[in-house]
Structures are given as C-alpha cells and as structure tokens.
Amino acid sequence: xxxxxxxxxxxxxxxxxxxxxxxxxxxxxxxxxxxxxxxxxxxxxxxxxxxxxxxxxxxxxxxxxxxxxxxxxxxxxxxxxxxxxxxxxxxxxxxxxxxxxxxxxxxxxxxxxxxxxxxxxxxxxxxxxxxxxxxxxxxxxxxxxxxxxxxxxxxxxxxxxxxxxxxxxxxxxxxxxxxxxxxxxxxxxxxxxxxxxxxxxxxxxxxxxxxxxxxxxxxxxxxxxxxxxxxxxxxxxxxxxxxxxxxxxxxxxxxxxxxxxxxxxxxxxxxxxxxxxxxxxxxxxxxxxxxxxxxxxxxxxxxxxxxxxxxxxxxxxxxxxxxxxxxxxxxxxxxxxxxxxxxxxxxxxxxxxxxxxxxxxxxxxxxxxxxxxxxxxxxxxxxxxxxxxxxxxxxxxxxxxxxxxxxxxxxxxxxxxxxxxxxxxxxxxxxxxxxxxxxxxxxxxxxxxxxxxxxxxxxxxxxxxxxxxxxxxxxxxxxxx
Amino acid sequence: xxxxxxxxxxxxxxxxxxxxxxxxxxxxxxxxxxxxxxxxxxxxxxxxxxxxxxxxxxxxxxxxxxxxxxxxxxxxxxxxxxxxxxxxxxxxxxxxxxxxxxxxxxxxxxxxxxxxxxxxxxxxxxxxxxxxxxxxxxxxxxxxxxxxxxxxxxxxxxxxxxxxxxxxxxxxxxxxxxxxxxxxxxxxxxxxxxxxxxxxxxxxxxxxxxxxxxxxxxxxxxxxxxxxxxxxxxxxxxxxxxxxxxxxxxxxxxxxxxxxxxxxxxxxxxxxxxxxxxxxxxxxxxxxxxxxxxxxxxxxxxxxxxxxxxxxxxxxxxxxxxxxxxxxxxxxxxxxxxxxxxxxxxxxxxxxxxxxxxxxxxxxxxxxxxxxxxxxxxxxxxxxxxxxxxxxxxxxxxxxxxxxxxxxxxxxxxxxxxxxxxxxxxxxxxxxxxxxxxxxxxxxxxxxxxxxxxxxxxxxxxxxxxxxxxxxxxxxxxxxx
Numbered sequence: 001x002x003x004x005x006x007x008x009x010x011x012x013x014x015x016x017x018x019x020x021x022x023x024x025x026x027x028x029x030x031x032x033x034x035x036x037x038x039x040x041x042x043x044x045x046x047x048x049x050x051x052x053x054x055x056x057x058x059x060x061x062x063x064x065x066x067x068x069x070x071x072x073x074x075x076x077x078x079x080x081x082x083x084x085x086x087x088x089x090x091x092x093x094x095x096x097x098x099x100x101x102x103x104x105x106x107x108x109x110x111x112x113x114x115x116x117x118x119x120x121x122x123x124x125x126x127x128x129x130x131x132x133x134x135x136x137x138x139x140x141x142x143x144x145x146x147x148x149x150x151x152x153x154x155x156x157x158x159x160x161x162x163x164x165x166x167x168x169x170x171x172x173x174x175x176x177x178x179x180x181x182x183x184x185x186x187x188x189x190x191x192x193x194x195x196x197x198x199x200x201x202x203x204x205x206x207x208x209x210x211x212x213x214x215x216x217x218x219x220x221x222x223x224x225x226x227x228x229x230x231x232x233x234x235x236x237x238x239x240x241x242x243x244x245x246x247x248x249x250x251x252x253x254x255x256x257x258x259x260x261x262x263x264x265x266x267x268x269x270x271x272x273x274x275x276x277x278x279x280x281x282x283x284x285x286x287x288x289x290x291x292x293x294x295x296x297x298x299x300x301x302x303x304x305x306x307x308x309x310x311x312x313x314x315x316x317x318x319x320x321x322x323x324x325x326x327x328x329x330x331x332x333x334x335x336x337x338x339x340x341x342x343x344x345x346x347x348x349x350x351x352x353x354x355x356x357x358x359x360x361x362x363x364x365x366x367x368x369x370x371x372x373x374x375x376x377x378x379x380x381x382x383x384x385x386x387x388x389x390x391x392x393x394x395x396x397x398x399x400x401x402x403x404x405x406x407x408x409x410x411x412x413x414x415x416x417x418x419x420x421x422x423x424x425x426x427x428x429x430x431x432x433x434x435x436x437x438x439x440x441x442x443x444x445x446x447x448x449x450x451x452x453x454x455x456x457x458x459x460x461x462x463x464x465x466x467x468x469x470x471x472x473x474x475x476x477x478x479x480x481x
Numbered sequence: 482x483x484x485x486x487x488x489x490x491x492x493x494x495x496x497x498x499x500x501x502x503x504x505x506x507x508x509x510x511x512x513x514x515x516x517x518x519x520x521x522x523x524x525x526x527x528x529x530x531x532x533x534x535x536x537x538x539x540x541x542x543x544x545x546x547x548x549x550x551x552x553x554x555x556x557x558x559x560x561x562x563x564x565x566x567x568x569x570x571x572x573x574x575x576x577x578x579x580x581x582x583x584x585x586x587x588x589x590x591x592x593x594x595x596x597x598x599x600x601x602x603x604x605x606x607x608x609x610x611x612x613x614x615x616x617x618x619x620x621x622x623x624x625x626x627x628x629x630x631x632x633x634x635x636x637x638x639x640x641x642x643x644x645x646x647x648x649x650x651x652x653x654x655x656x657x658x659x660x661x662x663x664x665x666x667x668x669x670x671x672x673x674x675x676x677x678x679x680x681x682x683x684x685x686x687x688x689x690x691x692x693x694x695x696x697x698x699x700x701x702x703x704x705x706x707x708x709x710x711x712x713x714x715x716x717x718x719x720x721x722x723x724x725x726x727x728x729x730x731x732x733x734x735x736x737x738x739x740x741x742x743x744x745x746x747x748x749x750x751x752x753x754x755x756x757x758x759x760x761x762x763x764x765x766x767x768x769x770x771x772x773x774x775x776x777x778x779x780x781x782x783x784x785x786x787x788x789x790x791x792x793x794x795x796x797x798x799x800x801x802x803x804x805x806x807x808x809x810x811x812x813x814x815x816x817x818x819x820x821x822x823x824x825x826x827x828x829x830x831x832x833x834x835x836x837x838x839x840x841x842x843x844x845x846x847x848x849x850x851x852x853x854x855x856x857x858x859x860x861x862x863x864x865x866x867x868x869x870x871x872x873x874x875x876x877x878x879x880x881x882x883x884x885x886x887x888x889x890x891x892x893x894x895x896x897x898x899x900x901x902x903x904x905x906x907x908x909x910x911x912x913x914x915x916x917x918x919x920x921x922x923x924x925x926x927x928x929x930x931x932x933x934x935x936x937x938x939x940x941x942x943x944x945x946x947x948x949x950x951x952x953x954x955x956x957x958x959x960x961x962x
Contacts (some may be wrong), residue, residue, distance in 0.1 A: 248771065
C-alpha cells in the first residue's frame with residue numbers, strides 16, 4: 001500500500017480498522033509501550049527484538065522485564081486480541097509493514113561519542129526488507145542530521161530505492177519519562193519532521209489517531225530531533241545550575257532548598273533541585289549527541305559540556321559528604337559500614353541505568369567501606385553487584401552511615417528514631433536527595449550532611465535521645481557567622 | 482520609637498496612620514517607586530538622593546527622569562499630600578526615620594568585581610545619623626554575606642551601637658522588572674531575612690501592609706540576598722543556553738525559534754529566547770556578586786561564569802551577522818550605512834544601561850560603518866553618543882543594512898515593503914531580536930540574517946519586488962541539506 005497517496009481521513013479510517021501494519025524495532029523501555037499503544041489504537045503491530053526472552057515474554061502478554069504503570073494490563077489485552085505479535089525475525093516484520101518505527105537504544109561510547117551502531121544495524125535490516133511505499137520513522141533520540149545523513153543513505157544503499165520517491169523517512173522522537181510513559185504518550189504533543197511535507201503530514205495523522213495527541217509539524221527531521229535534545233538539555237543544564245548553587249551555598253552556609261523554594265514565588269523562575277547526580281538512559285547521554293554535531297561545524301557548546309561535567313562530579317561530592325559526616329562522629333570511610341537506601345536513578349522506577357548511586361557505592365568500596373544496599377524496587381534481588389537487602393532494618397543495622405541515594409516515596413516518612421537505634425552510634429546520615437529534614441536527623445542524635453545544605457554546622461555534639469526541644473548546637477548552626 | 486517592641490497589629494495600625502517614618506536612600510529606578518509605594522500606603526517618607534535635580538523633580542511631583550508606567554500619577558499624589566519629601570540631606574532624613582531603606586546602585590567595576598562603594602557610603606551616613614531602635618533594610622542587590630559582613634560592621638563602628646540590641650538589620654531585595662515595577666511591587670512576594678527573627682517579622686509586617694503582598698521569611702539576610710541572585714542567574718544562564726543553542730543551530734541550519742516553540746509544549750520546559758546580548762542594571766552584573774563570594778570560599782561557579790561569557794559575546798555575533806548579510810549583497814561593513822532600530826536593553830523601556838546594542842554600534846563605527854539610530858523611546862534625543870532620528874524613515878533612508886536591536890512593540894509590525902524602498906538596494910536586514918518573519922524580509926528583496934536562524938540560506942538571489950508567491954530560493958533554503 002502506498003500510504004502517501006491517501007488523504008488524512010482515509011488514513012485515519014484505515015488505521016482504526018487495522019488496515020495499517022506497523023513494525024516496531026526494539027522492544028525496550030520506549031519501543032514496547034509504543035508498540036502496545038499503536039496496537040491498542042487499532043493497528044496490526046509487529047514488535048521486533050533481538051532478545052528471545054523479551055519476545056517470548058511479550059507474546060505471553062507479560063512485560064515482567066519492565067516496570068511501567070499500566071503497561072502489563074494493556075500488553076496482555078493487545079497480545080490476546082492478536083493485535084501485537086513479537087518476533088526475532090525483524091526482516092519478516094519489516095516486509096509485512098507499512099510503517100516502520102526504529103526504537104533502538106542510542107548509547108554513548110567510552111569516549112563519550114554517540115554510538116549509533118544499533119541505529120545503523122536497524123537501518124540495514126529495514127533497507128534490505130522494506131517494500132516500496134514504506135515509511136520509516138526514527139523514534140530513537142539522535143543528533144540532528146543523523147536521520148538525514150546516516151539512516152537515509154543506509155536505507156537507500158541497502159534497498160536500491162530512492163527516498164521521497166520510493167519510501168518516506170521521518171523523525172518522531174519519543175518525549176516520555178520512565179514511570180509515566182503511557183500517560184505521557186497519551187498527553188504530551190509529539191513533534192514530527194520528514195523529508196517532505198506530505199510524509200510529515202501522514203506520520204502526524206497516524207500518531208494523532210493512535211495516541212490522541214497533538215502533533216507539531218517541524219520543518220524537517222533534524223528539527224524534530226533538535227527539539228528532543230533541546231528540552232532534555234534544558235533539564236540537564238538546569239540541574240547542573242542547581243548543583244552549582246548547592247556547592248556554592250554549602251560553602252556559604254546557606255540552605256539551597258530554602259532558596260529555591262523562595263525563588264519559585266517569582267513568575268519567571270522554574271525550580272530544579274540539586275542532588276547526587278543525574279542518571280538514566282537520556283540526560284547523561286543526550287548532550288554528547290549535540291556536542292558531536294556541533295563539533296563537526298567547529299562549534300563547541302561549552303555550557304552544555306560544563307553542565308555535564310558538573311552533574312558527573314556530584315557522586316564524588318556525595319562521597320565527600322559521607323567522609324565529612326563520618327569525620328564528625330570520629331570515624332573514617334575505611335572500615336565503616338554504609339547503608340545505601342535507594343539505588344535507582346529515579347524515584348519509584350525500577351531502573352539503574354547509569355545511576356549515579358553506583359558510582360558512590362563503587363567509590364566507597366574502593367575506599368574500604370562495607371556497603372549494604374536497600375531499595376524497595378529490588379528487595380532481595382541482586383542489583384549493581386550488591387545483594388539488595390529484604391528490608392530497611394537489615395541494611396541499616398550496625399551501619400556507621402546511612403546514605404539516602406534515591407527519593408523513593410517509601411523514604412518520605414523515614415522512621416528516623418528507629419534508624420537511630422539500629423545504627424552503630426555515633427552514626428551519620430547523608431541525604432543526597434533532600435528527602436529528610438536536617439533538624440529531625442540532628443534530633444535523633446545523628447550527624448547530618450545533605451547536598452546543598454549548610455556545611456558549617458559547627459562541631460558535632462551528640463545529644464541525648466528523646467530530649468525535648470531543639471538542641472542548643474542546632475540553634476547556633478542556623479546563624480553561625 | 483522602638484519598633485521591635487511592638488506587635489504586628491500595632492505596627493500595621495501605626496503604619497496606616499502615618500505613625501512610621503521611612504527614609505529611602507537612593508531615588509533611582511527602584512528607590513523612587515519604593516518611596517512612592519510606601520508613601521501611598523500611609524507612611525511618612527523621606528527620599529534622600531545626592532542628585533539635586535532628582536530631588537527637585539521628585540518634590541515637584543514629577544519623575545521626568547524615569548519612565549515607569551503609573552509612577553508619575555502616584556508620585557504627584559503623594560508629593561502633593563506631603564507624604565513624600567525628597568532631600569539631599571540624607572543624614573537629616575535618617576535621623577527622622579524609624580525604618581531606613583538602602584536602595585543605592587551596586588554596579589560591577591572594570592575588573593568585574595562588585596563595587597559596593599555606594600552601599601558603604603550609605604551605611605556610613607546611616608551609622609552616623611540613625612537613632613536607637615532604627616531598622617535598616619538593604620534593598621540593593623548584593624552578594625550573600627554583604628549585609629552581615631559589610632553593612633553591619635560599618636553601621637556598628639559609625640554609630641557605636643550594637644546590632645540586634647540597638648538597631649535591626651535586614652535584607653529585602655527588590656524583585657521588580659523595569660517597565661512593570663509598580664505592578665510587580667504590588668504582586669510579587671518579597672523575601673526578608675534579618676539578624677533576628679523578630680526583626681524579620683517586623684520588616685515583613687511593614688512590607689505586607691505597605692504593598693499588600695506575601696512576604697517570605699528567610700533564615701537570615703544572606704539567604705534573602707541569595708534568592709535574588711539565584712532567580713536572576715537562572716534567567717542569565719537560561720538566556721545563555723538559548724544563545725548557545727542559537728549558535729549551534731545556525732551552523733546546523735536549524736531554526737532555534739521553531740525548536741524552542743515546539744519544546745514549550747513539554748510540561749517541564751520553560752522557553753527562553755536567543756538574542757543579541759543581555760543588558761540592564763541586573764543580569765550583566767549579578768553573576769559577579771555571587772562569583773566573588775564563591776571565590777572567597779575557593780569555589781568557582783563555572784557554569785554561571787561561562788553563561789556570562791556567552792551572553793557577553795552576543796553583540797560580537799550580531800556584528801558577524803551584519804558582515805555576513807552585507808557580504809550576501811556584495812557590500813562591506815566599511816562604508817556601509819547601518820540603520821539601528823532600537824537601542825534600549827529591554828523593549829518599551831527607556832533605559833540604555835549596559836545595553837548590548839551600544840557594543841554593536843561602537844564596533845560597527847570602529848569597522849568604518851556609518852550608524853544611524855532610531856529608537857521610539859529616544860525620538861530626536863541624543864542617546865549613547867548618537868543623535869536619535871525622529872522617525873524610522875529618516876534612519877532607514879539609504880541604509881545598506883537595517884539592524885533590529887530591540888523588540889519594541891512599534892517594530893512588531895514593521896512595514897518591510899516601505900523599508901525595502903527607502904534602503905539603498907541591494908540591502909540587508911539583520912534581526913537580533915527575532916521580531917520579523919525571515920520569509921517576509923526575503924519577499925521584499927532584502928538579504929536576511931537573524932540570531933539563531935538558519936545561516937546557510939544558499940546564495941542570495943535578489944527577487945523582484947511585489948512578485949506573488951514565495952521565491953524559489955526560499956523553498957530551497959528550507960531543506961538545503
């Protein structure tokens with residue numbers, strides 16, 4: 001079927017009736033929900049992945065390898081109805097489809113240059129197997145120009161076909177956040193750019209129909225990709241700015257959290273909070289896609305690069321805070337037991353991709369500490385080379401220092417009084433995610449450090465537990481000039 | 482009167498009845514509106530300034546030296562009612578007042594270090610003349626710690642009195658934007674920090690009563706000052722980020738404005754736009770107050786400093802764009818006439834403090850161009866060493882290049898067709914504020930460059946005026962890969 005000869009109305013009707021076949025290449029954190037949403041919208045979807053286990057699990061209607069709210073229910077539905085079939089036969093799936101979505105990972109290599117090998121491999125299979133009139137959409141996050149200058153030429157040379165004439169090529173980067181992917185897919189507008197306006201219009205119509213969202217038509221594919229990078233780098237740079245303020249304000253004995261919350265009362269301020277680093281599949285890598293494209297033009301984006309370096313250094317700062325807090329209670333990192341509460345890169349999401357907490361743990365072990373991990377997402381499971389404790393008490397027992405690594409909702413109401421009884425007194429608590437109230441920690445007799453919190457709290461004076469009122473040294477700490 | 486022995490209710494009543502005397506030191510862009518607002522709220526206000534002319538003008542009920550919506554009306558009212566008196570006798574005004582506000586400028590010196598000489602001078606006068614029980618509030622923007630470590634000690638040594646015991650000291654930085662100062666003062670919450678909680682509470686009560694706004698109580702003065710710097714640097718850094726994207730995307734032939742507008746459809750993105758630089762009394766200086774405090778602690782805020790350098794370089798980039806655009810029509814900057822439309826640092830505000838447009842003009846003159854200036858705020862007046870033209874036509878006539886320097890509302894609907902007839906064809910238009918549509922410029926036969934707009938527009942082909950439809954080369958320019 002030559003989709004681009006059809007009008008939007010006809011496309012919409014066809015889609016809903018299941019007359020459009022879609023191949024989703026890569027059933028990962030974005031690919032699988034995308035496949036499921038398209039199938040749920042009415043299309044006949046083939047999901048292709050190189051991993052047998054993933055394919056089997058999807059065909060059983062179960063996304064056990066991925067923890068995403070609402071996904072399992074929808075997957076089980078479209079799997080039973082036969083709308084979604086997973087396969088390792090990517091070529092076959094491509095050959096049977098009108099629309100081919102590339103949702104493979106785009107990691108960053110050891111030298112911090114983009115690794116487009118998965119994109120390249122996917123494009124080769126597609127080129128060899130696609131039929132005339134196919135439309136290829138790149139959903140993966142890539143540097144602007146990658147769709148035009150890498151994917152396009154590979155498709156042409158492998159297929160012997162000509163783009164815009166024999167097949168269409170578009171970029172429609174996903175804009176969802178892990179933990180809220182299905183909700184985001186159904187509400188956040190998409191951006192589409194293609195080789196021709198007709199192709200962009202067609203892809204836009206299909207996404208509008210499948211997801212019920214607004215689709216913004218961009219001038220071309222590279223502009224669509226630039227949108228995705230720009231919005232993610234806005235976050236990365238602003239988190240780096242919050243971290244820079246945090247480091248400055250620690251030294252000036254100012255509470256960054258108090259500052260940021262007050263700033264938020266101005267109309268043109270958007271709050272971002274400091275923390276122990278930035279992880280996940282997107283933010284730590286996205287800068288390098290844009291830096292690579294800029295460098296080709298002799299343009300170095302200094303601010304974006306500097307932001308990355310600041311965020312990358314935060315785990316080291318967390319280790320410094322742990323050292324300082326332990327020092328306050330007369331202990332060293334060497335020979336201390338550190339209980340790490342939370343290891344995922346994001347609260348309430350079971351994902352440790354590039355989590356900054358791993359760097360903290362590794363460094364602590366290197367320095368001679370014993371690390372015990374508790375994460376509600378990995379109870380009793382192995383994670384990052386540690387065996388996750390079954391509960392908080394097990395991890396915290398006999399700890400010299402407690403580190404809050406992730407702001408899981410379970411940690412919002414930590415029972416500090418119990419923790420202070422389980423630890424090996426005198427002990428310290430370091431909060432890398434500003435989850436607990438510094439005063440409450442001091443009140444249970446533990447030394448405290450937090451990212452962006454005043455560092456000069458004066459000499460640590462252990463207080464008796466359950467004394468009434470605020471210890472004297474805490475009052476002093478508020479105005480220590 | 483010892484204000485701090487009184488309860489908030491009594492303070493409020495006293496204030497409204499005019500029982501509280503206030504001295505405002507510095508009748509500039511912030512001091513004058515502040516004095517007027519306090520007088521309008523009920524207080525007896527003395528405005529002190531070293532400039533005779535300003536004092537005379539204020540006493541005549543006229544703010545002719547300052548262009549701020551609504552100010553003149555309110556000034557004339559409080560001046561006639563005798564609630565506000567201006568004077569050059571600062572010592573006398575201080576001696577007669579319960580509350581003393583320091584609203585003097587805090588510029589940055591030639592070496593980019595903060596120049597606190599006005600603050601220091603004001604503190605000396607206040608110290609010598611204030612009565613016991615006075616409360617001193619620093620409204621000027623200063624680095625965190627300046628109130629505690631500079632103003633406090635000067636007041637103590639000059640007065641022989643002791644802070645917190647004999648007088649109160651607070652920071653309440655203004656948070657208003659030129660052009661909307663009165664509106665901001667009546668709506669944007671204030672932040673107050675002081676030596677003691679009692680003093681902060683008292684100052685907060687007075688501001689709440691006078692301005693009818695929420696007042697956020699901060700831990701101390703340095704935290705209040707940190708809020709002001711943090712929110713302003715958030716803007717400076719984000720504008721720098723927009724400028725960094727602009728430079729990158731120009732090279733990649735991507736339209737930054739299209740990208741930013743699309744990004745704005747995501748919930749966690751806040752749009753900032755690129756432009757020809759950042760001016761005014763705040764943003765270009767504020768970074769250096771914080772950098773100076775950080776350096777004292779051995780902490781260099783790299784991101785903030787880098788942002789400043791990017792924004793500082795933008796006027797040079799505007800000159801590059803002018804050179805490129807003139808080159809497209811076969812001309813050089815040398816011997817060309819450049820008509821500069823708009824010179825103020827902000828749209829619709831009569832203020833050229835640190836305006837980046839001056840740097841563009843100076844560089845153009847240095848390179849041998851003839852510069853003609855038109856700014857609706859300075860019609861026929863001398864500005865920045867140029868004599869402002871009375872109207873747009875005078876400035877544009879025979880120009881080889883038109884530069885849009887400020888996004889005044891008058892320029893939103895520029896009559897490009899007329900401009901294209903007045904200029905010396907072939908001519909160019911450079912838009913440093915993304916005011917005009919690039920296509921429309923091309924349609925009237927002028928070469929175009931804009932900050933953050935695709936630079937590779939292909940060879941310039943002058944088109945006949947008033948042809949119908951879009952010239953062919955413009956279509957090509959949209960997909961020039």
